[in-house]
Amino acid sequence: MSEDKQGSRPSEPVRVVDRRAFTSEGERRPDVPHEEPAHAPVPSPLAGPAPAPGKPAVAPAGEPASKADHDPVSSAHFQNLVVNLARQAAANLGAARHPLTGQIEVDLEGAQQMIELLQSLRQKTQGNLTADETDLLEGLIGDLQMQYVAVRSKSPGRP
Numbered sequence: 001m002s003e004d005k006q007g008s009r010p011s012e013p014v015r016v017v018d019r020r021a022f023t024s025e026g027e028r029r030p031d032v033p034h035e036e037p038a039h040a041p042v043p044s045p046l047a048g049p050a051p052a053p054g055k056p057a058v059a060p061a062g063e064p065a066s067k068a069d070h071d072p073v074s075s076a077h078f079q080n081l082v083v084n085l086a087r088q089a090a091a092n093l094g095a096a097r098h099p100l101t102g103q104i105e106v107d108l109e110g111a112q113q114m115i116e117l118l119q120s121l122r123q124k125t126q127g128n129l130t131a132d133e134t135d136l137l138e139g140l141i142g143d144l145q146m147q148y149v150a151v152r153s154k155s156p157g158r159p
Helices: 072-092 108-124 131-154
Strands: none
Touching: 072 108, 072 131, 108 131
16 A cells, blocks of 8 residues: 655766865876866955055044945844843953842953953954944943943052
8 A cells, every 4th residue: 555655766876076186196187177277366464455446545543444344234244243242241340240149249350351351353344343232342441441440449458
């Protein structure tokens, strides 16, 4: 009564095609045509981007390099990253209860690391941020530094 499904289909041999361009010794196979990559060559990170004709080499602080470089999605992702790092720093400074214990815990080293991470982001993105991104980053760093000093001065055993 039951019919085997594979039995109703004709059996064809499996064909394997090696599409690798190089042999196991690392040499180009002669039977594979040489194709140029579809993407542009990757510039050296040491050389830096070449400015377009008629454009300044460096954008003014707080402005994107060009209006075409400003991507609202990337900007939203960057702002989300900055806010999440700032929240972690604030939680380390006792602004939030620990999710498991329900207690307010202060981790000055963790807070300091988060603040330093935000400062590194500021340094590495200097000249590439919009005015809103710069204001957000500067404001959060300033607020967190003030909170850090206040919490540190209240901590027992700390000068």
